[in-house]
Amino acid sequence: MSAPRVRIAPSPTGDPHVGTAYVALFNRTWATREGGSFLLRIDDTDRSRYQASSEEQIFRALRWLGLDWDEGPDIGGPHAPYRQSERQEMYAEKIRELLGTGAAYRCFCTQERLSALREEQNARKERLGYDGHCRSIPIADGERRAAAGETHVVRLRVPEGGSTTFRDELRGPIEVRNEEIDDQVLMKSDGFPTYHLANVVDDIAFGVTEVVRAEEWLISTPKHVLLYAAFGATLPRFFHVPLLRNQDKSKISKRKNPVSLDWYREQGYLPEALLNFLALMGWASPSGEEVFDREHFAEHFRLEDISLGAPIFDLEKLDWLNGQHLRRLDAAEITARLEAEGMMPEGADAEGLRVILPVVLERLHRLPDVAEKTRWFFGEADPYEAADLTPPKGDLRDVPATLGRAEECLRGVDPWELPAIEAALEAARADLGVKKPQLFMPLRIALTGRKDSPGIFEVIEVLGRERSLERIAAAARCAGEAVDA
């Protein structure tokens, strides 16, 4: 069996879509593992929805995820060009071929006639679709009118009887009666091909062996099968993967879910976490692991194991997964990500991050959490009120003395390391005769300005002697002033 060739064919019509990444993940992972090729083709045959910036955005987003391609518009390949708008002559030639064999015909119906037809069919509750009005126009007439510049499209001539059958590798045989298949427009009046034509022509030209695409294409596959037959080409294997869903089970949409890959990046999700999450939306590891990397996925993934249920997007699980992946990274790596994403905390540097990251790591879910959780380290303690220093089940009036004692004990610490710090605070606590929270909570506020923080010993250690003592003294003064007033 020859090496597989698979592709994705996104449309440059807006932000890079999470569904594109979902399908790309399955395609690329499998093909690469099998020693095959993963192609990127830009489906830009719709001029009305075309957005120039979109193509570059798609490239960037896919590369961010590590879903890079072996052949594509920007890197070329043996079958270039990979942009459908640049393959016009090929489609025109194939259309002539279909016209010649009678597999397609020219249709001169106006938009007005078509919409009137649709209305009528709707009113009579008939099956919607083209009525074959232009099917019987003699070829010579059609050619003459086309040559005279008469506006028209080219349609697929679907056989009148019988049915078209193909196999979806995930579902088994699928049969559709030909009368249910519309005479699909293959070439629009502007001379551009529709998806159906361009897709089949290109897949044949590129030698695509497996078509792994979204389920929304399942029902138009018979049209494609008819085209393969008209071209005398071998059918690829089809895998239609379930659509990602909104909460209400409708297909995932901008209105109800974040669908732009850029959004996930801006939110500080890790590529490996998003990939892991996407993989989980349609596949389960045979070993039962839920948190895994690309290597694990690549090793065990099989196309035929994609599940058919309609997966609903659950961002909560993504958050959890992202935290898991974050914790697998070391400080240097996280620093690199922060820099790459422009998410470095204010005032941060690599050395500071090397020190602080291990201390806050298990409290992180997304990249921006780093800035939020380290503000007290790279800057000052968050602003607080004197009242915030009040210990649990305690009194603000005791705070100046409590903090004062802590400061004194800390003063003698040397070296400034965890065990000595811990011992010093334990001594202070014993002197004071208070419970841990009554000493630690005021300290926590004094040092970080927040009720949630890493362990207090770690905080003191990473803050260093000078800053720690300063903040404790400042807090003591603050509490003292409030008590006096």
Add this chain to the structure above:
RNA sequence: GGCCCCUUCGUCUAGUCAGGUCUAGGACACCAGGUUUUCAUCCUGGCGACAGGGGUUCAAAUCCCCUAGGGGUCACCA
């Protein structure tokens, strides 16, 4: 509405192809405990599903049929 596809805990899923080992397993979320200086992590436990009905069979989540529900599609969009 026609056609096509799908249907296991709230969510993602394992199990379905080769019926028994399934009083249906795991994960997220949630709840309750534990560890603990807060938060978080971590550990333990709990809650919680085979859409319904027929059939086939000694035996069905697994096979067949029907019903219901959901989705997709019916564009000169992809």
